[in-house]
Amino acid sequence: MILVIAMLCCTSSCNNKLDIVSSNAGAEQLQWQSISDTRAALMGVYGLLRAAMVDNYAHWVYGEMRFGDFVPYSRADLGAVSKNTLNASYPIVQELSNWRRFYAVINAASLFIERAPKVLDSDSRYTERDLKYDVAQARTLRAFAYFYMARVWGDVPLLTRSYDDGLFAEVARTPQNTVLAFAEQELLAAAQDLPYVYASGSQQYYGEGYSTWAGVLVNKISAYAILAHVAAWQGKYLNAEVYARFALENASSSAIVAYSVPNLLNSTTGLFAPSDKNQILALRSSYVLGEAAATGHIESLTLAYPLVTRANPDIYVPKDTINKIFLESTDTRFGIDTVSGLIRTNYFTDFNGDIPIFSKIRVIRDGSGDADFSIFGSNIVFSRLEEMQLLYAEINAVLGNSDEAIKYLNYVKFNRGVSPFIAGFGGDLIDEIFLERRRELMGEGWRWYDQVRYARIKKNNPTLNRLIEEEGIFWPIAADVLKRNSKLTQNDYWR
16 A cells, blocks of 8 residues: 555654654554544655655755756766756666655655545544644645646646545646646635644644644645745746735734844754754754655755765856856855955855855754764755745736836845845846845746746747757656556657
8 A cells, every 4th residue: 555655764864853753553453433534644744744745855856956056066967867868877867757756755645635534434533623724734735746747757647536445547647737736625625724833832733832833734824835836837826926925914923023144054953953943845864863864855966074074065056157146245145255256155165165065044953963974954945935935926026016126136136135126227127036035045946937937038048948849948857657557758958
């Protein structure tokens, strides 16, 4: 059963803060009879999603490497991705062409949605409230997986029920817009049932209080943030405005706030660390709970001496690129005082060395590990308040609401110590918004998708606009997947 696979994933390499629950799983085959079964199964869905995003560094290779700011130091396989040669025969490229790990998420979520209601009849501890929260989370995670796949592969098979034996029926690819319409429908329904916070006040959720679940589970703001991105990816900016505005106006209800750069990046208490800070959507990887790993995290691609015991990183941002992106000496992310030569940097280490080390995200062990202990426990942060503010600025700029766009753009600029954008004096507004996203979100898996959206808006990049027209922005489908499903066809660009 796929559910068993989910549980194995969570209790071995994918143990999560979520997996406080997994120790109660008991039997290998869940019978959907007790609250322990629902708890373990739901956390299994989270664990599978995290595994899908870290396997072969998927989140960062998909989001940062194609025509991105990072370049490989010596890895030809990542060099192939950076040049969009996605049919190269390197193992990592072939593995990342395979969507099976995302369908494991979808199948486990569908199975949960179908089976969890049975527990109401067999365990009085499982309440209608629990079921409502749980199913809403499963629907959100399934919708997110479909959105993620649609950005990577375009048209993908749409499966809306589980296959309990773990074998998928042969199903043809569904048009991307239909898949995203399903995701939007699911997210809207789930948002109605998701809370802003879990275990508020004296309440408990699965026997745990607020501090256990803060920043760990998807909530109402998570659903609306994903909705905003689904709409923006399709160019439906009127819808995106409604969704993003809801997320921003109600973010405080989920205790989501903006952070200074040092507070954001602190390796033990920051947003990427195993802290209790709330975020819009993230997947935790706590060392204390056994989920940190030597591979799969961005640190194992970007860190090198003196931060860890290896000479050079796998990928890095060249100095010329850094100097082109970060233009002001007061920028708390990175800046060089042209008079004194002093460097202000929170994103890079050893900038004056041959290769700058991208150390923005640096959670070794639990954040207090040393260079000899190269196990990484950083969170995968899909969206945070600053990301959503910049998306909202983009949305309003496209819709012609310049004042609103400038207001939200300048929220981020002010918090980073850089000059505000002033209409008529700061160049093109959309250009500046995307440049600010490039600075703020570097290394968080956004660069490729931002470039695609920017090219669609501005239509001034012949290479990307050709790829968009010819569907070369999508990955090819793995040969193994095509072999197992006779109804599938390869993406046209890669035939």
